[in-house]
Structures are given as C-alpha cells and as structure tokens.
Amino acid sequence: MENEQAPAVSAMADTPEIEAFKLRKIRSFVLRQGHLSTAQARALEEFGPSICIDYSPNVLDLDAAFGRAAPRVLEIGFGMGTATAEIAAQRPDIDFLGVEVHTPGVGSLLKLIGEQSLTNLRIVQHDAVEVLEHMLQPESLAGVHIFFPDPWHKSRHNKRRLIKPEFVQQLVARIQTGGYLHLATDWEDYAVQMLAVLSAEPALENTAETYAERPDYRPLTKFENRGIKLGHGVWDLVFKKK
Numbered sequence: 001m002e003n004e005q006a007p008a009v010s011a012m013a014d015t016p017e018i019e020a021f022k023l024r025k026i027r028s029f030v031l032r033q034g035h036l037s038t039a040q041a042r043a044l045e046e047f048g049p050s051i052c053i054d055y056s057p058n059v060l061d062l063d064a065a066f067g068r069a070a071p072r073v074l075e076i077g078f079g080m081g082t083a084t085a086e087i088a089a090q091r092p093d094i095d096f097l098g099v100e101v102h103t104p105g106v107g108s109l110l111k112l113i114g115e116q117s118l119t120n121l122r123i124v125q126h127d128a129v130e131v132l133e134h135m136l137q138p139e140s141l142a143g144v145h146i147f148f149p150d151p152w153h154k155s156r157h158n159k160r161r162l163i164k165p166e167f168v169q170q171l172v173a174r175i176q177t178g179g180y181l182h183l184a185t186d187w188e189d190y191a192v193q194m195l196a197v198l199s200a201e202p203a204l205e206n207t208a209e210t211y212a213e214r215p216d217y218r219p220l221t222k223f224e225n226r227g228i229k230l231g232h233g234v235w236d237l238v239f240k241k242k
Contacts, residue, residue, distance in 0.1 A: 040107025047110040055126035060135040065122050066095045071142035074099065074174075076128045076162070077149055079223075081109025086219045087145075088121045094142070095120045099128045129167065136174045143180045144171050147218070151187035163194050165201070172203045175241045180207070183237045184218065186227050191235035204239040212238040 036044070053065055063069050071094045078084040078098045088096045098121065100106055106125050113121055124131050152160045163183065171181060181204065185191050191211065198204055206212075214220075214236050224234055 036104055036107055039111050040104050043110035043114055044103075044107045047114050048106075051110055051113055051121065052106070052123045052125065055124055055131065055135070057130075057134040059137055062095070062097070062140060065097075066120065068095075070095045070120070072097060072140065073143040073145060074136070074141050075145040075147075077146060078105065078109060079148070079221075080105050081112055083147065083219050083221050084109060084121070085112035085116060085118060087217055088118050089116055090217060092120055095122070097121075098123045099131050100125060101127065128162075129170070132170045132174060138173050139176045141175050141179060143182065144175060145182050145218075147182075147184045148186060148221075148223070149183075149190075151185065151190045153187060153190075158193075161190065161193065163190075163197055165197055168197055168201050168204075172201060172241060177241055179241050181237075181239045181241075182215065182218070184214075184234060186224065186232050186234045188233060188235065191237070194235075194237055198237060198239050201239075203242055205242055207238045207240055212236045 053060065062072055066072075073094055073096050075084055075096060075098045078100050079102070081098070081100075084096065084098055088094075098109060100109070100123065103125070106123055109121070109123060112118070124135070146162070149162045150160075152158055168181075175181065181198070183194050183198070185194065195210060199206065214234070215238065218236070220228075228234065
C-alpha cells in the first residue's frame with residue numbers, strides 16, 4: 001500500500017456524501033482516515049456516486065457494476081491509487097475492483113479516474129475480508145493484486161498481517177482456474193512469510209522458483225523508488241491457480 005498522501009486542506013466543508021464515507025464501519029482493522037485535500041473531497045463528491053460501490057452482504061453483479069463483461073482483477077489496499085490508475089490505463093480490456101479503507105486514498109484514486117477518464121475501475125471502501133466473503137462469487141476473478149500491505153513489522157504485531165493461510169484460501173476460492181495472485185512487499189521477513197503461506201496452499205503454483213521478477217504491468221511507485229534508493233529490497237510473488 002502506498003504511504004503517500006496529498007497535503008491536507010480544510011477549506012471545503014464536508015458534504016453528505018463525504019460524511020457517509022467517513023462513517024462507514026470497518027470491523028477487521030483500525031481505519032486511519034487522515035485529512036482530505038480539497039481535490040480529494042471534490043473527487044469524492046463528483047465521481048464517488050458513479051464509481052464507488054457501497055458494501056453490501058450480498059453478491060455483487062460485476063457485469064452490471066462495470067457495464068460490460070470482461071476479466072476482473074481485485075486490488076486490495078491501493079493506497080493513494082497512483083499505481084492502480086496506471087495499471088488500469090495500460091490494461092483497458094480488464095476491469096479493476098479496488099478495495100481500500102483509507103478515505104483520502106479513495107479520494108485520490110477518484111481524482112485520477114476523473115483526470116484520465118478511466119472507465120474500468122470501481123471502488124469499494126470497506127474491509128477486504130468482508131468484501132471477499134459476501135460480495136464476490138467463487139471463481140469470479142482473473143487475478144488479485146496486493147501491493148505493499150501493512151507489514152506490522154514489530155514481532156508482537158505480526159499476527160495482524162493480512163497474508164495468512166485462511167485469507168489466501170478465501171482469495172483462491174474466488175480466483176478462476178489459471179488466474180493469478182500477485183503480492184509485493186519491501187519487508188524481507190514478510191516476503192519470507194508470504195512465500196511460505198502461498199507455497200503451502202495446494203491450489204496454487206509458483207510462476208518462479210522463489211520470488212518473481214516485477215511484472216511489466218506493475219509500475220514503480222514513488223514510495224517504492226524511495227525505498228530502493230535507501231537500499232531496501234522489494235519482493236514480488238506471482239502464483240497461479242492450478
């Protein structure tokens with residue numbers, strides 16, 4: 001998840017739509033709202049009604065949500081959405097469903113969607129676990145992206161990490177045969193854990209011997225570039241469903 005955020009501006013009063021975004025209930029982890037910039041708030045108001053999908057404990061009709069039938073890729077935790085927008089722009093034949101709980105990130109991605117006139121992106125601002133469990137049908141996804149999830153780097157917090165066997169099983173159930181799961185992290189011990197968890201899932205097979213080369217479709221983010229310059233490594237894992 002990208003850890004970048006536009007400067008906070010408080011000049012614009014919250015609209016009812018923005019208040020609705022702020023009040024959504026997140027159950028599985030702490031929601032860090034942050035401050036909305038004027039541009040993010042405007043994007044929420046202007047593009048939110050047509051791009052954002054309200055969470056519901058009912059199966060989502062993806063064809064209706066996107067207005068067409070196409071391969072679908074789920075992205076969990078898109079941060080400020082820069083990479084997500086770039087990937088969607090480069091792959092117009094694929095629909096992308098982004099799940100994020102951070103309101104400024106949702107506003108930031110909506111702003112990019114508006115600026116680039118992207119039609120193949122939809123957003124759900126809710127807990128990814130509940131979205132997977134209730135809104136997505138089995139074998140409805142061509143792929144899943146999880147880039148730079150929170151590493152919870154302190155040992156006592158490792159149990160909060162997203163990539164666990166039970167969560168991967170949920171993901172696999174919703175990926176089509178031949179579909180893929182692409183993870184990336186800049187924390188080596190998390191990369192080791194990810195590799196162990198994915199390798200232990202019998203329905204998945206690694207596309208590389210261990211870690212994969214970064215696929216061309218995943219752009220380098222500013223956050224990632226900054227880490228590389230500081231000597232931090234980045235590990236990509238790309239597994240396919242058997």
